[in-house]
Amino acid sequence: MDVLDDPCSSRGDNTVEIGTNWIHGTSKENPVFRLACDYQLLDKESMSEENQAIDVGVNSSMMEVENLYRALGSLSRQRLNVMINTLLKLECCVSGTHTMDDVGLGAFGMYKTLPGLDCTFPGDYEGLIDHMMKELPKDIVLYNKPVKCIHWNYTKSEPKTTGTRFPVMIECVNGETFAADHVIVTTPLV
Structure with missing residues (x-):
């Protein structure tokens, strides 16, 4: 029995996805769908106007x-x-x-169902992440930096940055700090 310790693990030519792999609502209203179309990650049927026009009507209230x-x-x-x-x-x-x-x-009832049939990525969801990462400047995303604390509305008082206000300051376990305008926090669901 294989135990997957990675949310997206490759097994030969196949990828076993444990996390998200669906696009719900394949319409222009859905930013994930728009990105997948821009990167040509979906099959023609998923991107067709006919599929985008179907209203599945699951909204409840x-x-x-x-x-x-x-x-x-x-x-x-x-x-x-x-x-x-x-x-x-x-x-x-x-x-x-x-x-x-x-x-x-x-x-209750706040979930908005977008028009369009749901679809999966023919390859895998990681393809979307790979394309998005290619558009970011090199070395802007840091890995293996365990975070000790996130300081909001932070003012740093050091000679180099005296009185400078940062919306966010990330303090890592190893003592490193990073000033940021925005932070994306991701946590495993397992």
């Missing part, structure tokens, strides 16, 4: 459930329960959970 309840008033109690359980299962899928007990009602 309390109003829709209430309207459905009123429309189904004449159905038997059993059929109504089946319909509601189906809607709850659909909402579990949309919310990425096994049970609605794990979903707060504050955000």
